[in-house]
Amino acid sequence: MTLNVRDLRIDDSADVEAFALVRHLALPYIMWTPAAIVHRLAHTHPDARFRSLVAEEDGEVIGTAQVQLAHDSPEPGQGMLNIYVRPDRTRRGAGDLLVRAAEEHLTSHGATKLFAWVLDEPANRTFAERHGYHASRSAHFLRLDLTAAALPPLETPPAGVELRSAAEFTDDPRPLFELDAETASDEPSDVDTEFGDYQNWIEENWKHPLLDRELTMVALVEGRPAAFSVAHTDPASRRYATAMTGTSRDFRGRGLAKLAKNASLHRARAAGFTEALTGNDAGNGPMLAINKWFGYEICGSEVRFVRELT
Template sequence: MTAGVIREATDADIPALVEIMNEVNPARPWTPQTLEHETHFLRTHPLGLHLAQWIVEDAGQPVATAAALQFAGMYHPDRYHAEVMVRPAAERRGIGTALAATLDAHLRARGAREVLAGAYEDQPHALAFLTTRGFTEAMRVWDNVLDLQGFDPAAWTGQGALPAGVRVLSYAQLEAELGPDAALRAYYDGFHEARADVPRTGDATELTLDDFRQRFDNPAMFPEGMLLAVTDAGEVVAVSELWRWTSDPRRLDTGLTGTRRAWRRRGLALALKLAAIRVALAHGAAEIWTGNATTNAPMLAINERLGFRPRPAFIEMKWGGV
């Protein structure tokens, strides 16, 4: 029984961290490029986001990792997100306990008042690990998956009609029409308002135009899959985003799907989701994944109607509060 050697991770450890993370959570795989991008974003963000990461080696082999970080999308100076990941072959050897103690000391030294962590509902040992450390359930999010091989586009002919004066354009098409600066601003304005009402466990941080612009540096960015409902005046009134899954070219991931408040209940979300499915099929994708809070009844109803089916829910757990 050994807890291995715990040390702070460096950029040279990114490939090993990706291996651990993907083995522990294969449903949400990373690549070294996507982890490098995320790490750079956190370190250089003007909010001064915190990021600390550790790696555990046993007999010279990387077997576990832990992280304490702050996200720009739901920032508070005393709120942190914590992760502990142990390879299955190294479980029940005290490694997770040792990493949790390292995280606890680090966060207490920083004066953390709220810590968010989580695990999937089919991982009772991980949920018990958090419960015994004072975490309680705050929110559940399903991974909903659409198997495109079973989707029949002909069954949706004539459905998903748009209101008069509204078109569906990809961001690439909008940029060609308006130019880069005007297209970015229109996309940002629509995204910003639609994002504000997405269920989350804390208040959304104001999204700056600079933050939004940096999304286009993400290796997973797919401009042809950023579907926008655009009025004749060039206003973006709804969005539904597809992102590439850099570790699997046959899989696409849905980012935000949302509608500006004055345009809701007019069928825009369904129209954009259908347009996104057509784009996915044209690019040879086999699956579309999306995450939905279990409380988001309107979006769950649309996804169920389209044929998305839920996987085990991710349970976000919280300690403390701000």
């Protein structure tokens, strides 16, 4: 048995498909498409020092890692590594080799505090603890069967509020960038986010291959984007995912995020999508309540593990 770790070959479609398969088998609650994997590797900000790694056993890809610095955080020296091994190929050393390679990469670029999402299962938690990580916050994956869900009826927006799709912002998406930047900075997390690079947002988010601008809905108050629900879709699998839902601080408590997300879900079902996915920090009570109202059910959980280096 020969086991080695190397970088993902972005120009090798079979290699990218193997990476996507491992991720799908290990973490089926997220849409892993080859196009999205290549896009992230090609367009993540260079300051993130982003790498996609694979663990290969006798020519077969059995493990993966995505590794980067938190370049958009006001606190320097933070790194992130997310390791996933095929469930039927565990206990062969792939995870250990990926952790070692990821940590070496991050520390070589100045990281002193490392964060890793780990599935909330005994074997995964034990693996993280064995490598010197301790548990922090948790999050949930949620699923909604769009073929059976009794979605709340569509509501007429209140006076002064209108709903538009992101497709209507094609000529000037900057207002959506500004809303995204504000809401992302308020999300519960171990790692604070402050992004202000508009051009990078265009490349990394606005041009993301899974972004569905027709299904991404924006609530405007007197012409100003106030809330939105960002939709990612994979027509091949008929899966739809909410990548972000948020409301500007000035307009919270008015049900605008719920209004936008409901419109997006109705459009998704009408377009033939059969499964809706999303994820929430376990401490984000308001968003968990909204998703429960829609009928989402928790289908998996993960824990953020942290290692501080001396």
